[in-house]
Amino acid sequence: MTAKISAAVVLAGGQSLIPVMNLRMGHPAALVDVCRIPELQQLSMTPDGSLHVGAGVRQADVLADREVGARWPMLRRAISEIGHPQIRSRGTVCGSIAHADPAAELPAVALALDATMVVRSRRGERRIAAEEFVLAPFTTVLEENEILIEVVFPPAGADSGWAFEEFATRRGDFATAGAAVRLVAGAGAVIDCRLALFGVGGRALRLSEAEEAVVGRPVDEEVLAAVHSAVESGLDPSPDVHASGEFRRELAARLAVSTIERAWERSNG
Amino acid sequence: MADSRVRTATTPPLLEPSAWHEIELEVNGEIVGAQVESRLLLVDFLRHRLGLTGTHVGCEQGSCGACTIIIDGQASRSCLAFAVQADGASIRTVEGLAPSGAPLNRLQEAFHTEHGLQCGFCTPGFLMSLTALEESGEVGKESIEEHLDGNLCRCTGYVNIKKAAHKALLGTSEEAAR
Numbered sequence: 080m081t082a083k084i085s086a087a088v089v090l091a092g093g094q095s096l097i098p099v100m101n102l103r104m105g106h107p108a109a110l111v112d113v114c115r116i117p118e119l120q121q122l123s124m125t126p127d128g129s130l131h132v133g134a135g136v137r138q139a140d141v142l143a144d145r146e147v148g149a150r151w152p153m154l155r156r157a158i159s160e161i162g163h164p165q166i167r168s169r170g171t172v173c174g175s176i177a178h179a180d181p182a183a184e185l186p187a188v189a190l191a192l193d194a195t196m197v198v199r200s201r202r203g204e205r206r207i208a209a210e211e212f213v214l215a216p217f218t219t220v221l222e223e224n225e226i227l228i229e230v231v232f233p234p235a236g237a238d239s240g241w242a243f244e245e246f247a248t249r250r251g252d253f254a255t256a257g258a259a260v261r262l263v264a265g266a267g268a269v270i271d272c273r274l275a276l277f278g279v280g281g282r283a284l285r286l287s288e289a290e291e292a293v294v295g296r297p298v299d300e301e302v303l304a305a306v307h308s309a310v311e312s313g314l315d316p317s318p319d320v321h322a323s324g325e326f327r328r329e330l331a332a333r334l335a336v337s338t339i340e341r342a343w344e345r346s347n348g
Numbered sequence: 349m350a351d352s353r354v355r356t357a358t359t360p361p362l363l364e365p366s367a368w369h370e371i372e373l374e375v376n377g378e379i380v381g382a383q384v385e386s387r388l389l390l391v392d393f394l395r396h397r398l399g400l401t402g403t404h405v406g407c408e409q410g411s412c413g414a415c416t417i418i419i420d421g422q423a424s425r426s427c428l429a430f431a432v433q434a435d436g437a438s439i440r441t442v443e444g445l446a447p448s449g450a451p452l453n454r455l456q457e458a459f460h461t462e463h464g465l466q467c468g469f470c471t472p473g474f475l476m477s478l479t480a481l482e483e484s485g486e487v488g489k490e491s492i493e494e495h496l497d498g499n500l501c502r503c504t505g506y507v508n509i510k511k512a513a514h515k516a517l518l519g520t521s522e523e524a525a526r
Contacts, residue, residue: 097428098409101389110386112433139422163498165477166410168422169429250497 087111089226091134091174094166114171119228122147128234130154134227138167138175151232153192153241153259157184160243163251177227179213179282182253184245186213187283190275191241191259194232200225213282238270239263240346242338245278246330248321254278255322258334262293264346269293274306274339279316279331286313289335298343306339307332371435375400376444384431391415393431394441402442402472406500413499416473417441423480423495442472445479455479455516462521464512466503473499478513487517 088107090096091114099105113119119135122144130151132141138158141147148155161167161175161184175185176196189196189209196207198221213219221227235241245257256278263271272293277283292305316327372381375398384393394400394417406414408427415427418440446452452460455478465471474496481487481495492513501509507524515521 093428093430093433094410094425097389097430101408101427110430114433162410163413164481164495165413165416165423165425165498166428168419168424250494 089113089134089177091177092137092170093174094162094170095174095178095180113226121229124150130232130234131229132172132232133229134171134173136172138170138172139164141172142167151192151235153188153243153261154232156243157188157259160184160245160247160254160257166251173227173230176212176230177219177221179217179219180253181216181280181282182255182257182278183283184243184254184257184259184277187257187259187275187277188243189230189232190283190285191243191261191273192232192235193261193273194230196227197229197231198225199228204228210285216281235261236263238265238347240342240344242341242345244334244338244341246334256316256327256330256334258331258338260335260338260342262339262342262346264343267297268295269298269343269346272339272342274335276310276314276331276335279314279327286310286335288313293339298339303336303340307336310335369432369435371432373434373436374438376440376447382431386430386432388431389427390417390429390431390434390439391426393434394426394439397431400441400443404469404472406469406473411500412470413473413477414470416476416499418476418480421480421483423477423498440476440479442475445475455482455512458512458516458521459509462508462512462515464504464509466501470499470501470503474501474509474513478517482517489514489518492517 086108088110090110090112114135116135119133121133122136122140123131138161142155142158172185175183176189179186194209196212198205198207207220240262243259245254247254254277259275261273262269272290274290275283275285286309289306289309292309293302296302310332311328314328314331316324318324367386369384371384391403391405394403403417403426404414405427406412410425410428415425416423417426420437445456455475459465477495477499481491510524511521514524
């Protein structure tokens, strides 16, 4: 097939790719539907406690899985913010991550939960940290002939807290800005914090200064003020039809503060 | 004789025969077999090949919900799926709710009595979204709201649509008006 078709594109749930084609903004010579490959339909938890989501797994299937929801509540919460039930019934988790829309929920969740992308081609398999996977809007490190076959979410410890919030003009719309936090606490202080902001740059991103303001301390007013100013000084979002750059920056700072506060409350610190 | 005014149409680079597919699926309880071109959208297959024109084409980008049908038990956009992807699937369209001659079902009746439609363009999508919700067994005020959110209506402002949904699915339409 690769010899005959040079421009084959992977079709997963189609909820992003088909609109692009309908709008004549993309015209791949051939599509390869991966949702019918049984090996890629696996939604499983391995003995080490991690969650494996295959490329053919629909968002609705993850949302309906009670055990997944109980152990990865951020994933459930984030998926419930994607489009509408009528979209999630076909959209896939891996498809959304590989599409890499800068305002999408799942790339940010992958970043906050330190997920690993498993990528395969005829040359073999490689594993890529969420951190390194997305390069720019709609652009990932996936090379030609490579397919994202699954995303692996590591287990969340009992001492971790989480929060996910987004602001959108209407429910179901892409976020004007959003934040996803996973925080590990112990002995009355934050041990580790991963804050992923989305909708405010070319891709979901972490701000090390905001994270560093939290680590090693209990989350209090002073820490939250430091997070607010770290986000404000670390972001320069572009304006668009939905919001000015300043509005987005302020929104992101407030979402960072409220999600970190919430994640701290949920942690056992 | 060569005529410079005659323009030759270019043949699209179809990769025969892989650009055509034999599919078999169930539509409103009937088994349908067809040959479809790769590029044919499911909504166009339903409308143009099967004549089921109750499913409407609105935005073609998944926003409006006018094309919503039920694929294997789940409300889905038929404008965001290719016909070939429906091979082996069980599909229901608005025509399946009250087959010709049958009385309107409870949901349709509620839309009628509560004036849940004006021009009617969006109605089939609303009906199919709500039918899938009803069958999922997850009916509640919040899930009704969530499913209605996935469909756009440009006429009625949703109050009566919500009333109709509440009447049919929860047995009361009064609270929905608030």
